[in-house]
Amino acid sequence: MDARIGHGNPSGRRLPGRKGGNRGLTVTELIITLALIAIVGAIAMPSFNRMTVNGNLRSAARDIQGRIAYLKGRAMADNTQYTFTFDVANNRYRSSDMKADEWKYASSFGQSIRITSVSFGGGSTVALETRGTLAQAGNIVLANSRGSTATITCNLSGRTYGQFQMK
Secondary structure, three states: OOOOOOOOOOOOOOOOOOOOOOOOOOHHHHHHHHHHHHHHHHHHHHHHHHHHHHHHHHHHHHHHHHHHHHHHHHHHHHOOOEEEEEEHHHOEEEEOOOOOOOOEEHHHHOOOOEEEEEEEOOEOEEEEOOOOOEOOOEEEEEEOOOOOEEEEEEOOOOOEEEEEEOO
């Protein structure tokens, strides 16, 4: 009785396609494998960068939408009016429940993200009434370095809708 334990090929016969016992990778095989990985990586990198930049734009837009939804609920719960102010020139925004000197920057989601326009009845401040409604409907437009845009539409009921044009 043969008592071999755990040594690769239990039958002891040579494996097909193998000229000797166990062998590792040759240097040539390793270089070819690394070259293929480098080529695939070089092809995929631009797509990955585009996806990242556009993902940052989506994140910034969803952050603003989420903040407005949060303030809507808070206005109803606290029976208090809250405001949301945009400073387009400095690429930042804040809500009245934040500290006086506290601002959120659109560029914190990616260096190329910027607030391009805000229009709430000609102003850049929107008020959330105690019923959770907006005093004025309007739009917020964000853009990135690729030319992609995110338009956040806020209706009078306090609902927000995001529309994305990705490039």
